[in-house]
Amino acid sequence: MAENIEKFLNRVGEAAEQSTLVKVTLSKPASKHDDLRNIYVKPVLIKEKLLFAFTYHYERRDEVKNYDAAQMLETLREMLPERFFNAVLFTVSEDITLLVSSKGKATIQTKKVQESREQNLDHDKQKNRLLNPANPWWYQLGLTTREGKITADMQHKFKQIYKYAEIVESLVKPMKFDDTVHIADMGAGKGYLTFALHELLTQRLNLDVDIKGVEIRPDLVLKINEIIQSDHLKGLEFVESSIEAYRPEKLDVLIALHACNTATDDRASRRVPT
Numbered sequence: 001m002a003e004n005i006e007k008f009l010n011r012v013g014e015a016a017e018q019s020t021l022v023k024v025t026l027s028k029p030a031s032k033h034d035d036l037r038n039i040y041v042k043p044v045l046i047k048e049k050l051l052f053a054f055t056y057h058y059e060r061r062d063e064v065k066n067y068d069a070a071q072m073l074e075t076l077r078e079m080l081p082e083r084f085f086n087a088v089l090f091t092v093s094e095d096i097t098l099l100v101s102s103k104g105k106a107t108i109q110t111k112k113v114q115e116s117r118e119q120n121l122d123h124d125k126q127k128n129r130l131l132n133p134a135n136p137w138w139y140q141l142g143l144t145t146r147e148g149k150i151t152a153d154m155q156h157k158f159k160q161i162y163k164y165a166e167i168v169e170s171l172v173k174p175m176k177f178d179d180t181v182h183i184a185d186m187g188a189g190k191g192y193l194t195f196a197l198h199e200l201l202t203q204r205l206n207l208d209v210d211i212k213g214v215e216i217r218p219d220l221v222l223k224i225n226e227i228i229q230s231d232h233l234k235g236l237e238f239v240e241s242s243i244e245a246y247r248p249e250k251l252d253v254l255i256a257l258h259a260c261n262t263a264t265d266d267r268a269s270r271r272v273p274t
């Protein structure tokens, strides 16, 4: 019933006005062919103005748009029930769930939360991120705009790179290093993972590193070394070499990911921990 949808939207409007809105989620797309999977809305303070950040989760990318309270309600009204059948409003004290059946019947359920929550208006997530897309090399490598926003067609790639950083962080964090860590990234390609590794280890984990990206293609090596030099990155260098010919003086960690042709086998024959 449209009445319950209006009732739900009124509750969202009240929560926004009373600063009790923690988040709103929209899920269960009305069409299974819809590329938009769900939407996550949270209040944010931008330049001292209260806005509502909509994160649109598409199949292979995310998009964020900020709206004021009126635009937020208008956007939710357009989405319910045309695009989504489920919506949940999380306030500091209650969860209010809107469920629309395939026949269009809308019901509302309200549940008090056990422990009261707080509204989080923090917009600056950068400081807690393992990788900062605003760093210039992500633009130079072709993943972001000049302003440091991940481009639409690189969202999926950046997610993969970020996942890699998370895995590496969980492995490295418990370890202790007293000296420079010597790392070879075999078949480093365009350098996405090599830069992610360098950023994570130096900027997040404060390690002293000597990372060599070993790559057989001279054009890539030249281009990447130019980026490294322009950003004055210490402890990172690309080396033009085949894996089989590469002989580092020191090596603590060897990485070989998605290497093509015989590259994966070649690094296996190096007998170094990977």
Ligand SMILES: C[S@@+](CC[C@H](N)C(=O)[O-])C[C@H]1O[C@@H](n2cnc3c(N)ncnc32)[C@H](O)[C@@H]1O
Residues within 6 Å of the ligand: 186, 187, 188, 189, 190, 191, 192, 193, 214, 215, 216, 217, 241, 242, 243, 244, 256, 257, 258, 259, 260, 261, 262, 263, 266
């Ligand atoms: C698919 S890319 C992977 C890049 C990166 N490791 C990643 O996971 O995103 C594989 C790279 O390995 C390089 N490569 C393949 N065989 C190689 C070899 N024998 N020695 C050095 N580089 C090699 C290719 O030129 C290519 O740039």
